[in-house]
Amino acid sequence: MSRVIVSCFGLSIDGFSAGPDQSLDNPLGVGGTTLMEWVFPTRTFQRMHGGGGGDTGVDDDFAARGFANVGAWILGRNMFGPVRGPWPDDEWKGWWGTNPPYHVPVFVLTDHPRASIEMEGGTTFHFVTDGIHTALTRAKAAAQGQDVRIGGGPATVRQYLQAGLVDEVHLALSPTLLGSGEPLLTGIDMPALGFRCTRHVASPHAMHVVLSK
Amino acid sequence: MSRVIVSCFGLSIDGFSAGPDQSLDNPLGVGGTTLMEWVFPTRTFQRMHGGGGGDTGVDDDFAARGFANVGAWILGRNMFGPVRGPWPDDEWKGWWGTNPPYHVPVFVLTDHPRASIEMEGGTTFHFVTDGIHTALTRAKAAAQGQDVRIGGGPATVRQYLQAGLVDEVHLALSPTLLGSGEPLLTGIDMPALGFRCTRHVASPHAMHVVLSK
Numbered sequence: 001m002s003r004v005i006v007s008c009f010g011l012s013i014d015g016f017s018a019g020p021d022q023s024l025d026n027p028l029g030v031g032g033t034t035l036m037e038w039v040f041p042t043r044t045f046q047r048m049h050g051g052g053g054g055d056t057g058v059d060d061d062f063a064a065r066g067f068a069n070v071g072a073w074i075l076g077r078n079m080f081g082p083v084r085g086p087w088p089d090d091e092w093k094g095w096w097g098t099n100p101p102y103h104v105p106v107f108v109l110t111d112h113p114r115a116s117i118e119m120e121g122g123t124t125f126h127f128v129t130d131g132i133h134t135a136l137t138r139a140k141a142a143a144q145g146q147d148v149r150i151g152g153g154p155a156t157v158r159q160y161l162q163a164g165l166v167d168e169v170h171l172a173l174s175p176t177l178l179g180s181g182e183p184l185l186t187g188i189d190m191p192a193l194g195f196r197c198t199r200h201v202a203s204p205h206a207m208h209v210v211l212s213k
Numbered sequence: 214m215s216r217v218i219v220s221c222f223g224l225s226i227d228g229f230s231a232g233p234d235q236s237l238d239n240p241l242g243v244g245g246t247t248l249m250e251w252v253f254p255t256r257t258f259q260r261m262h263g264g265g266g267g268d269t270g271v272d273d274d275f276a277a278r279g280f281a282n283v284g285a286w287i288l289g290r291n292m293f294g295p296v297r298g299p300w301p302d303d304e305w306k307g308w309w310g311t312n313p314p315y316h317v318p319v320f321v322l323t324d325h326p327r328a329s330i331e332m333e334g335g336t337t338f339h340f341v342t343d344g345i346h347t348a349l350t351r352a353k354a355a356a357q358g359q360d361v362r363i364g365g366g367p368a369t370v371r372q373y374l375q376a377g378l379v380d381e382v383h384l385a386l387s388p389t390l391l392g393s394g395e396p397l398l399t400g401i402d403m404p405a406l407g408f409r410c411t412r413h414v415a416s417p418h419a420m421h422v423v424l425s426k
Contacts (some may be wrong), residue, residue: 013384013410013422014398015228031404085224116380171226175413179404185227186399191244197226199332200388202415209226209388 002140003147003167006157007066009184010035010206011171016181026084029093034176038205039063048101054212058203062170068088071146072139073106074132076156080108080125087114105142107135109156132159154182161188167213169195172206215353216334216360216380221372222397223248223383223419229394230367237295240308247389251418252276252342260315271416275383284359286319287345287353289369293338300327307338318355320348322369345372367395374401380426382408385419 011017012035019029026032039045044063046054054060077084081092094100103122114127128135139148150160160166171184190211199210224230225248232242239245252258256267257276267273290297294305307313316335320324327340341348352361363373384397403424412423 011226013224013386013424014401014403155322173226173420175410175420177403177408177410177424179402183399186396188227189392190227190390195390197388202417202420204415207386207388207415207420211226211390 002071002143002145004136004150004160004165005066005070005147005168006150006152006160006166008039008063009152009169009171010038010174010177011184012174012178012181014177014179015183015186016178017157017184018182019178020181022078022082027082029181030163031178032181033069034178035158035172035174037176038172038203040172058201058208059172059205062172062208066149066170069146070104070149071143072104072148073102073151074139074148074156074160075106075109075134076109076153077110079151079153079156080110086112090114090117093117093119097121104209105139106151107139107142109135122151132156132163132165136160136165154184157184158188161190161193164193169211171209171211173209174206215284215356215358217363217373217378218279218283218360219363219365219373219379219382220278221252221265222365222370222382222384222398223251223387224397225387225389225391225394227390227392228396228399229391230365230370230397231395232391233393235291235295240295242391242394244389244391245394248387250389251385251387251416254290258318271414271421272385272418274308275385275421279362279383282359283317283362284356285317285361286315286364287348287352287369287373288319288321288364289366290321290323292364292366292369303327303330306330306332312336317354319364320352320355322348324337334369345369345378349373349378367397368397370397373400374403374406377406382424384422385425386422387419 019032021028038059040062041055042063043054083092099120100123105127106125107126117125194213195211198212235242251272254268255273255276259267296305312333313336318337320339320341330338401407407426409426411425
């Protein structure tokens with residue numbers, strides 16, 4: 001059965017999933033990379049970015065799990081890039097170079113129409129201007145029975161959570177303080193939405209928790 | 214040197230350090246005991262409550278550390294008890310029976326004056342009606358060079374953090390969702406207060422993080 005999942009989402013001690021002031025130099029906001037330090041050494045991450053080797057173990061298991069059985073992604077505009085407002089041209093094609101790590105259709109939420117972009121390696125970016133429900137309908141169709149992963153950022157995950165559309169959330173509780181930025185769960189009553197913590201396992205870098213219904 | 218510390222403070226995935234609706238039956242609020250499941254099996258906790266045995270290891274190390282070199286405590290009114298408003302009589306003497314686990318002077322913040330209560334085992338409850346600074350001055354004097362531990366609840370810890378009076382915070386990030394209750398760090402910029410995460414270590418029950426300056 002096709003599920004809607006959030007995976008490999010870092011959460012700081014003080015509740016943020018991205019730092020403030022996202023920019024070309026700080027895709028995760030200032031300090032935001034500290035949320036993801038658990039993933040950088042993993043074999044999954046290293047291979048995804050063209051490297052060899054990398055660590056196996058708990059962190060890698062979760063990194064790999066986040067890509068298994070995913071047939072389509074949904075991203076918020078800010079996760080796609082730092083460009084705001086109407087697209088000035090077609091130059092920006094995501095943070096990830098010519099061959100992005102998705103390899104499936106990716107639906108980008110935006111208020112500003114843009115033609116789809118076919119990238120190398122099977123990734124196609126589609127731009128959806130009529131809201132989160134339409135994006136999910138299109139993503140589910142594209143996923144052909146596989147899962148749809150909500151890739152982020154935090155504001156996009158919050159919208160899907162609050163609409164009751166998410167089946168499972170994997171968070172990596174990271175030993176970092178951001179002080180400000182984008183909160184993930186603040187003001188969202190997860191138990192009222194049916195979630196409980198059904199699994200937790202720690203690595204030396206993070207405590208992984210799985211929230212499901 | 215006498216420090217001001219917060220120790221063994223549970224924090225849920227969604228940022229709460231106590232559940233909602235504290236009462237006689239739910240001293241930590243509804244669901245709040247799930248924040249402390251890491252501590253119940255420890256040798257330190259078991260001994261403190263008259264039991265034998267108990268587990269050693271990471272969780273016990275942190276539980277014991279929270280009582281080492283503590284010369285005085287400060288508690289908020291709600292951590293002392295569920296009674297609100299003026300004290301109806303002298304009947305309520307804390308949640309902990311005739312021999313509380315403090316064994317040193319304990320300063321209770323309240324708007325309502327009350328005579329000090331000497332308990333068995335060296336604990337004396339003093340009631341402070343003129344604010345957190347006075348309570349800290351009195352606690353430091355009573356601690357005679359040892360540390361002052363801010364015992365809670367969350368609102369009391371927040372007040373001392375926001376006033377810049379805390380030197381170290383140990384949190385146990387607990388794999389639980391509360392949905393509502395008393396947030397601990399929401400709206401407090403810990404890095405701006407000088408804190409960073411200086412240590413983290415996980416047990417099967419929680420990820421312990423130490424925030425210091």
